[in-house]
Amino acid sequence: MADVVIEGDRIVDVGPSMDGDENVDCAGQLLVPGFIDCHTHIGLTLYMSPVALMVPRSVHLFSVVPVLQTLLERGVTTVRDAAGADAGVQQALVNGWISGPEVLVSLVQLSTTGGIGDAWLPGLGKLDGSTDPALPESVFDGPDQARAAVRRMVRAGADWIKLAASGSMMQGGRAHDVQMTADEMAAVVEEATRHGGRQVMVHAHSARAVEAAARAGAHSIEHGVWLDEDAVAAMVEAGCFLVPTLSITQSDPEGNPPGAAEAHRRSVQMAIDAGVPIAMGSDNPVRPHTEVLREIEHLSAAGLGRKRAFRAATLDAAKLLRVDHDRGELTPGKRADIVALQGTDLEVVGLENRICTVWHNGQQVNRKH
Numbered sequence: 001m002a003d004v005v006i007e008g009d010r011i012v013d014v015g016p017s018m019d020g021d022e023n024v025d026c027a028g029q030l031l032v033p034g035f036i037d038c039h040t041h042i043g044l045t046l047y048m049s050p051v052a053l054m055v056p057r058s059v060h061l062f063s064v065v066p067v068l069q070t071l072l073e074r075g076v077t078t079v080r081d082a083a084g085a086d087a088g089v090q091q092a093l094v095n096g097w098i099s100g101p102e103v104l105v106s107l108v109q110l111s112t113t114g115g116i117g118d119a120w121l122p123g124l125g126k127l128d129g130s131t132d133p134a135l136p137e138s139v140f141d142g143p144d145q146a147r148a149a150v151r152r153m154v155r156a157g158a159d160w161i162k163l164a165a166s167g168s169m170m171q172g173g174r175a176h177d178v179q180m181t182a183d184e185m186a187a188v189v190e191e192a193t194r195h196g197g198r199q200v201m202v203h204a205h206s207a208r209a210v211e212a213a214a215r216a217g218a219h220s221i222e223h224g225v226w227l228d229e230d231a232v233a234a235m236v237e238a239g240c241f242l243v244p245t246l247s248i249t250q251s252d253p254e255g256n257p258p259g260a261a262e263a264h265r266r267s268v269q270m271a272i273d274a275g276v277p278i279a280m281g282s283d284n285p286v287r288p289h290t291e292v293l294r295e296i297e298h299l300s301a302a303g304l305g306r307k308r309a310f311r312a313a314t315l316d317a318a319k320l321l322r323v324d325h326d327r328g329e330l331t332p333g334k335r336a337d338i339v340a341l342q343g344t345d346l347e348v349v350g351l352e353n354r355i356c357t358v359w360h361n362g363q364q365v366n367r368k369h
């Protein structure tokens, strides 16, 4: 039993028998740090549905509002958006027009011609209107264009640079492609680093794409469904994180290429065994945002165990996002992002049903959904 004392947006003391101006009784509950989702898409809820092109652009922008509220109510207090949201979301949050977790943005995924960011249909050609026209062009070829693409993202307010090194599972049979050269990836990393030390998150499913990205200096590999020993060794050498986003294969194993669910679990286990740091990312809305905490369950089951799965969603995620000086633990001086869970054990199954109270920046979150 211990008390946590909050003043303003900070935790100021943790220990037994302390008092504050107001008391919230959390007896029989477990207090954990606010959760951090390192890979989500808060602005893509409608994107994959047939109505995506049938509604005014503002509908996409407004769709972010309930998503952020949903995440906050589930104890998610920081997210890294892995493409789709623009920097205006941050201004709306800072101005208090909407409530939600703190959002780091990557804007659009950088991709080469024919890569996953190159929206093109045989019968229509280039789909210029398929993403927000205010977001920068993300398709490039060659190291010089790669640098220009990074500069466009920085100009538009990107906190992180997102890169697509392999195909996607939705690009029929192209998930194993390495869609970028080593020179192109290295140019992106170098350019990002020169701009305020920005870091690079790399979408990569296949071992060869992961290995090349790690060698080019990627800071986190996203997905990593098909890893092998060389890929994992390159990640260890580079000190690179893995954000497995297990929800994409574990929540609906039938909807993926045959064997992907097993391969993904095997890859995560291989990375854990080799000492690759793991951080939590849901990749929602692949699954509804209401299911965000299921990713912690998947991480635990894939070999992390319950304690480390919690850490992957708190302190280790904070380390990846370089905010561990400020959050990720319930210690004095850190931001008062706190989740009170019903029950006192570290059970990871059914977490969303155990949320009692959430505090974000020291403020209690009111539940609306």
Ligand SMILES: [Zn+2]
Pocket: 039, 040, 041, 082, 283
């Ligand atoms: Zn994603």
